[in-house]
Amino acid sequence: MNNFFFIRHGKTFLNNHKRYTGLIDVSILESSWKDVIDSVNILKNRNITEIFSSPLFRALETAIIVNSQLNIKISVIKEFQERDFGILTGRKKLQYKKHFFKQGSHPYIYKKKIMYGLSKLKYKSNFIIIGHSGTYEYICQLLLGKINKINKIQNAQIIYFYKKENKWYIEKI
Known part of the structure; x- marks a missing residue:
């Protein structure tokens, strides 16, 4: 793995209302289709080989929109789905501890799943890779070796990951 792009799925109703989505399978907002298309136009001459998507509908729907612009194969990597927020799923995001969600995915297990997905x-x-904010954060931790200040990613935003002299870097596109 030398270089790749990460796109966070388009905005959903739950994102708009700042709620934990987790494994809820929701569609992206119709208004977000344009955001995705505008983002992807930047990638048209980059010789992208394939799209790897989370199996959750908001990511797959984003992948279909990207495919409509780039005409490349979509493959699903189940390990790239968002983590389970347990009892907080669907609830408003407040000042909860973000490392542990009661009855949800443990961060260590989630990180291991992301690592396995990357190994594929x-x-x-x-x-x-089309995924979720959690997927992106853990990919940053795994490849950059630390939590980076660029960990916050907007819906339909593209981040470029590239390797230079055996070290990973990221760049907002």
Whole structure:
């Protein structure tokens, strides 16, 4: 894995209302389709080889929109789905401790799932991962080796991951 792009799925109703979505399978807002298309136009001449998407509908729907612009294969990587927020799923985001969600996914297990998903892409390059903010945060932790200030990612935003002299870097596109 040398370089790839990460796109967070388009905005959903729950994102608009600042609620924990987790494993709830929701569609993106119709207004977000344009945001995704506008973001993807930047990638048209980048020779992207494939799209790897979370199985959750908001990510798959975003992948379909990206595919409509780039015409490349979509593959689902189940390990890239968002974590389970347990009893907080669907609730308003407040000042909860973000590392542990009662009856939800443990951060260590979630991080291991993301690592396994990335291992499936070990020999690939110049692809797109379409996932969730949690997926993105853990990919940053795994590849950059620390929590980075750029960990916050907006809906339909593109981040470029690239390797230089055996070290990972990221760049907002």
